[in-house]
Amino acid sequence: MKTALITGGSKGIGLGIAEVLINNGWHVGITGRNKQALDEATAKLNAIQKEHALGVVADVRNYADQENAVKKMLDQWGQLDVLVANAGIGYFASIEAMTADQWHETIDTNLTGVFYSIKGCLPALKKSQGYIITIASLAGTNFFAGGSAYNASKFGLVGFTQAVMMDVRAHGIKVSTIMPGSVATHFNNHTPAPEDAWKIQPEDIGKLVHDLLTMNPRTLPSKIEVRPSMPPSK
Helix, strand or coil: CCEEEECCCCCHHHHHHHHHHHHCCCEEEEEECCHHHHHHHHHHHHHHCCCCEEEEECCCCCHHHHHHHHHHHHHHHCCCCEEEECCCCCCCCCCCCCCHHHHHHHHHHHHHHHHHHHHHHHHHHHHHCCEEEEECCHHHCCCCCCCHHHHHHHHHHHHHHHHHHHHHHHHCCEEEEEEECCECCCHHHCCCCHHHCCCECHHHHHHHHHHHHHCCCCCCCCEEEECCCCCCCC
16 A cells, blocks of 8 residues: 655646546645535545545645645555645736735745655655655746746745655655646636647546556656647747
């Protein structure tokens, strides 16, 4: 039995990863702030494989919430093998229009939230010699107007993840960051629609995560850029 904890797992990329893992026999815990959305996602996952999913209400900006999520995983299944730090938000505005609250929420969720998630999971992952996967973005290497907060959080996340990889590999823990381009999700208040068919789909990221987890342990793809293969012409 293998277990994974996925932050921000009630929709989008997080839910897509959870579905792929459960379809491959994994036990998966998902976290999110909205209990109703979390309960619906957990029920959907358990319909794939009975009693393979656990939903935990948690805010990645709260360290105690991350510790509690790990405790519930260990109480339920006795081990934790993988953390997928996926939870993230985005505010997009010029530096003049960006508010201090928007800045702090972006950094606190996308960067400090990953720090909290990894810190909370580290003792369990040391025991299992597990895997940490962070979901960054191509915005972690490509800057753009209106992206000051989001770029800062994702540039920071890429560097943070690579440094963590160096810190924990002596414990047998592997660390990768995935940097997707356009994905068909509800991110930034978008509603996925048929015209998003050209984009990366959440299950594509799920397949990529599963590929990483089944790769020969001697090999570590530490930073993966992934983008739509055929974006529409401008």
